[in-house]
Amino acid sequence: MGKVSELYHQYVAQGRIGADAAQQAILPQLDRVIAELAALPPPAKPRSGWRGLFGGGQAGPVTGARGLYLWGGVGRGKSMLMDLLAACSPVPTRRVHFHEFMQEIQMRLEAARKRGDQDIVRPVALEVAAQVRLLCFDEMQITDIADAMIVGRLFQVLFEQGVTVVTTSNRAPEDLYKNGLNRQLFLPFIALIGERLEVVCLDSATDHRQGRDPGGQVWFVPADAVAHAALDAIWNDLTGGALPERGEIRMNSRSFALDALSGRVGRAEFWALCGQPLGAADYLELARRVDALLMDGVPRLGMSNYNEAKRFVTLIDALYEARVRLFASAADEPEQLYNEGEGSFEFERTASRLREMQDAAWGNKG
Template identity: 60%
Template sequence: MRQSLTEIYDNRAAEGSLRPDPAQRAVLPLLEDIRTRLETAPPPRSRGLLGGLLRRGAPEPAGKGLYLWGGVGRGKSMLMDLFTAETAITAKRRVHFHAFMQEIQRELHAARQRGAADALVPVADAVAQDLRLLCFDEMQITDIADAMVVGRLFERLMAQGVTIVTTSNRPPDDLYKNGLNRGLFLPFIGLIKERMTVAELESPTDYRQHRLAGTQVYFTPADPAAHAALSALWDELTGGGAGAPLTLAVNGREITLDHAQNGVARASFWDLCARPLGPGDYLAIAAAVRVLIVEDIPRLSAANYNEAKRFVTLVDALYEAKVRLIASAADEPERLYAEGTGAFEFERTASRLREMQGADWGAAAD
């Protein structure tokens, strides 16, 4: 028998895989409405040939979507994943908003090169093809190129019958705040308010922090047991999966972290510190993730001066941004860079690495 989302949620709480949270529970009926609507709408093909043809000519606009916002770690992604998984239609897609917009920008570029007069319409229609539900995780708009197209994009998707559900850390009015040409962006905020139910997830609990509180986050030596422990934490924090590449634009260049999901990224020390990255890159990484898993930090010496220096910069950026650092390392922080130029400065890094292992580290981050 089909269970409601609330029943599924309550079952998980009863078996102990979720802590019952009234604020999360309060959001479920909003998702249930969308779920029921999508599941009970007759699929286009069952309407008979004529119906199918008519429908193709003029798609029915989508019903109201949902814009779910709130502080970090409140369970927005978890609720959206529950909803996406339990909505029994095949024409659905869940995607990280940032990855989706990169795809759109690539397609727009390709369409313009083919000489399309208005590239947005064919690109949006191609996305909407065979799709009735689009779930975006972590909507945020920082890029002017995205800000300038997202309004018309959503409008077209909705007109083509795609229901949109999205999570965000900000209320709609704060999207693209202080962005360039923000006036041109305002119609998008109006569209969200008109075509999506806006709901705040008001839970007082940051579950991500909660899950890590009291958990070991620094593993030494960096042996297979440490690797397995990091993998277990990754699964715990992201819900499992390989993670998708996260590409960040920094000063006109792009840097990519190969494995990211749900605000968590995982990379090796060498990926992060053996590449010619600078402070701007580390700041961008720190701004893009809430938890960074750094694997295989080696013992450093004067021979790895550049890597050590980058590591110091990385730790400073993570520290300032209150990012949670989970790491495996060859040794205790104080012994990672004991001699060589900069060993003195490394003491501060070691001390920060210690502090960042604390149970309540990052708890105040917003």
């Protein structure tokens, strides 16, 4: 616990990070959230006995601190700052990747639906609110209609329950779910964000993922026979020469196959992973299951293979979050893979991450 700014300056003094003026400029906002959280009254204990039963023991309205919506370009340090904030939090806190959180919510909603609840989102939101006072969402991005519909109601109940929300995003709130289907239904959520969260732009000039110490080669261009052989050699090295036998990634009621799986090392063609209808849940499971992934034949991406490209973005987010090591053969360098058309904005984050994942210090989960 303590101030975020103190922790930040401690990290700078220890040489763990460099001083970044734009990051420092928003530290007072992070300190403010912590101070407000520290000043909140302790949560009222649920009353037992008849007063609780008949609602006579209802506490007054609960309020949280005013949260943050931290947005800006890739690699600027939003997630890092949010992690510092979470580390300083004086209240029960959960830091979670937005994709993963929505996955969990979808599962809980399924249970509520089976119970036949009327307002299915409310009980699920109450369950979440009962466990935490501060929710830190990394990378809020709304790409499908199902999430867009749920998230507004969910946040409404979380705020009503006094949960403080801090979130990072690459987009300004008004650009969330941009051009999405039935976007007008999503607008009240954008208004709610503006009302309940302080919107802060991290306007740094530096993508901290660039210019790092490159480790051994992990990204092979072009995806030819030489690259294939290089990945074969990496496979042998990582698995101790295991036979490349097919392996299943299983989850709940479904599964998908990798061309090869040995221990916690997997290998698959780009098309096997991104050319079939797999989604965030599948990639999160894959990321949990392997420490290293070898991927053959990442093509140039764009409008002609838009769906595959979108899946690739989701896959890299999942691998990055779980710190999986990625070795790939590809048509070009990350920054040149997806240069124009819809989706190239989202791809900037992917390219920035692929760079960081080439870093010598990029390790697996250890």
